[in-house]
Amino acid sequence: MAKRPNRGGAPLDPAGPCPCGTGQPYASCCGRLHRGEAEAATAEALMRSRFSAFAVGDTAYLLRSWHPSTRPARLRLDPGQRWTRLDILDTERGGLFDSTGTVAFRAHYRQAGRPGTLTEHSRFTRDDGRWTYLDALPD
Template sequence: MSRRTSRPRRPAPVVEASPRITPASPCPCGLPGTYGDCCGRLHASAAAAPTCEALMRSRYSAFVVRDAAYLLRTWHPGTRPPSVDFDPALRWVRLEILETTEGSAFHTTGTVTFRAHYTDDGRPDSLHEQSRFVRHDGAWVYASAVFVD
């Protein structure tokens, strides 16, 4: 998942993980269950995403909790940026999975089309994107994206 913006980029300060998400919190990805039992396990490297949709959900949750290490670890090395900067004015609030193609245990590629809702300085907006995932060294990784809107 990437983010586009029309306003000038400001320097990104060091931002700590969101204090309101705990292992007992509902998982930000939208699936039933707690963060600790869902995406938190993937963030902690206790499990790997079995599908590209699971990876997409866990990457969204990583943006919510501001886990740059997980985002970089699950980004294809050919397209991975040197770092991930988090905008302190931006808050991710909800993820909608709109379509998934391939991306199961039997595939080597897959796509997930989604809409991620956020607020930017309190103003609601959303990001509509189709992300492409590939298997790299046996694990699903984010490769690239196309903005739908």
Template sequence: MSRKHRLCPCGSGEPYAGCCGRLHRGEATAATAEQLMRSRFSAFAVGDADYLLRTWHPDTRPASLELDPAQRWTSLEILGHTGGGLLHTEGTVEFVARYRQHGHDGELRENSRFRRESGQWLYLNALAIG
């Protein structure tokens, strides 16, 4: 399946090009914190480090980001969220992101914090779970 028609890694069931692909290309911005979380997962899955840096809050953004080509992100499960809607300026999204690396399956569980500034949602940091 071509990149244009393959399903989006975020799990929406929509084609990548019309889902997170349009955010990655800069044609749209995330309307909610969850949409940004999904688009950032998809950026990890397709290897788009530039998008990850663009959507990272400047207070916590690293100077550079090197993605591991041996790590293949396979699925995203959203567990819950607080705030992060159209009328909010802050929100959290709790999720499980699954991956495969060097023949082994793994998962990342995180509760990510987001902040909206100048109309754009940005990833701030991760909160401890548990």
């Protein structure tokens, strides 16, 4: 399997650790979701896979995993921003038997050599057994 470039331009080894932070290899963790071989089982799993999609620059997956009612027509990622770590702060619902859920997280990145963080409380919904990102809750 070929290495994929991430947003920072460095290659991502599919056998290396997944950017989402589970410690599993990317190919068998979020890579399966990005390739369409599996669906996220929970809202948190979708959140992790979306973070990894930002980290590897997979805009097609980000758009596919976005709810149609809030999905933008196009998505352009900043090539100078490299997503480095994800911390899950809290989850509410979003389990195997839920149809909605929220995930609070802190995503770490580097831009122009400087560290930064994005903190968000995201809403997810499950329709026909498939989780999608809906939007961010206001602060």
